[in-house]
Amino acid sequence: MLFSDLGLGSEVLRAIEDKGYTTPTPIQEQAIPWVLQGRDVLGCAQTGTGKTAGFTLPMIDILASGRARARMPRSLILEPTRELAAQVADSFDMYGKYHKLNMALLIGGEQFGEQVKKLDRGVDVLIATPGRLIDLIERGNIMLNDIKILVIDEADRMLDMGFIPDIERIVGFLPKMRQTLFFSATMPPEIRRLADAFLMNPREVTVAPPASPAKTVTQALCVVHEDDKRKALRHLLRTEDVKNAFIFCNRKRDIAVLQKSLVSHGFNAGALHGDMVQSKRTETLEAFKKGEITLLVCSDVAARGLDVQGLSHVFNFDVPINAEDYVHRIGRTGRAGRSGRAFTIATPDDGKQVGAIGKLIGHDVPMIAIDGLENPPFDEEGGRDRRRRRGGRGGKDEGREPRREGRGGRGRDRDRGERSERPERVEREAVEPVAAEPAYQPRAEAPRRDRDFDRDRDRDRSRGGRDRDRRRREDDDDVPVVGFGDHMPAFMQRLARPRPAPAPEPGQEG
DSSP states (O other): OOGGGTTOOHHHHHHHHHHTOOSOOHHHHHHHHHHHTTOOEEEEOOTTSOHHHHHHHHHHHHHTSSOOBTTBOSEEEEOSSHHHHHHHHHHHHHHTTTSOOOEEEEOTTSOHHHHHHHHHTOOSEEEEOHHHHHHHHHHTOOOOTTOOEEEEOSHHHHHHTTOHHHHHHHHTTSOSSOEEEEEESOOOHHHHHHHHHHOSSOEEEEOSOTTOOOTTEEEEEEEOOGGGHHHHHHHHHHHSOOSSEEEEOSSHHHHHHHHHHHHHTTOOEEEEOTTSOHHHHHHHHHHHHTTSOSEEEEOGGGSSSOOOTTOOEEEESSOOSSHHHHHHHHTTSSOTTOOEEEEEEEOGGGHHHHHHHHHHHTSOOOBOOOTTSOOOOOOSSOSHHHHHGGGSSGGGGTTOOOOOSSGGGTTSOTTTTTOTTHHHHHHHHHHSOOOOOOOOOOOTTSOHHHHHHHHHHHHHHHHOHHHHHHHHHHHHHHSOOOOOTTOOOGGGTSOOOOOOOOOOOTTOOO
């Protein structure tokens, strides 16, 4: 089947031909006709299968007729990350270049002023991350009651990042009568529940088994000790024909360390993670796409949706904690029918994660050996080497005596083997009795009232002012109030002097 058989308009087909595409992918072949008919679509397909074009192409045709009003966009596309939102915006620019559609990109890390100006001019296509969109809604800069098409992309990634409550809130601002397109790489029960809540009689499109890697990606796994991971990575980078590559780490703090290490060994490497400012993230990603950076050490922020043409390799410096992230990581290579290679560097502690990956994809990842490095087996007990490494890095702690119990390890023998008298001194200190400090004795001459006062004061300090106030109220009720009785003061017993009679007015005497 060709793109011309899907019912797309001539302008869209012309833009597709300019890119050199003639045959749609399976997800595009099945989803585009239903979208053009105005039906809700539930799509499940892996990364690299063309999901983005599966909804951008028909949306351009649908939105070609009509005009947007100020601050009232006609369509909304929600993306989990800024990079993925920017990539969808590039797709609209590429396929909609023969249409006069206005588009706005609302992502964090940029000033509100420029984004609000675009909304004031009227927007046909609004691409946004949930957080920034809610900020603009609360500021009153945007209204969503004219949305005709809603697209929720990478829904499972939204779930992982905790955006589902924000999405449910955003959907509450949308009109009930709309077309909803729901795309996800996996379909866990939570995503299925959201799809049932947001979609109305959808057409379900599934073109690949859930969480299955592309067949164009050659996978390999090597197991080394923790201290040998960087050596193994450098060996793979030098022996493989690496044109450009993503190197994934689990923790953001390890990205900068690994990037500096690669640079010090002569590699052209950059870093990308979620804590970087948006301008720096965009600059780094553009430099990587242009070939100015060959290796990009990154977190899972680059594991979803990023399309880098001709990415030759993916290296998992750390085994992903979630098995599904493995599929998304290696899905950055082997895209659009091209071949790619993915290598994972594991340690003996990663046996559980590696087993989960094999169970998810349906087969074990082939193992390879690194020349000059030991290939230890997986630790079936789990975590044994990690507990040993708590005292230092890798095997450097082997043969070291365990720390003695105590605060901060101050009881550790730093001079073992040189000061033979230490054991004798410790034994002598243990035998000699230590005089105990005398316990506090209250003053014998202190009256009982003072001791009670001190005791009450200490109790008040420990319990707070509430108990003190309560006790005062109780004391006021129990202690009788002594009045004057028969002892009335003398000044109250004085007789009051009679007031003189008023003088008569004139004419009233007599």
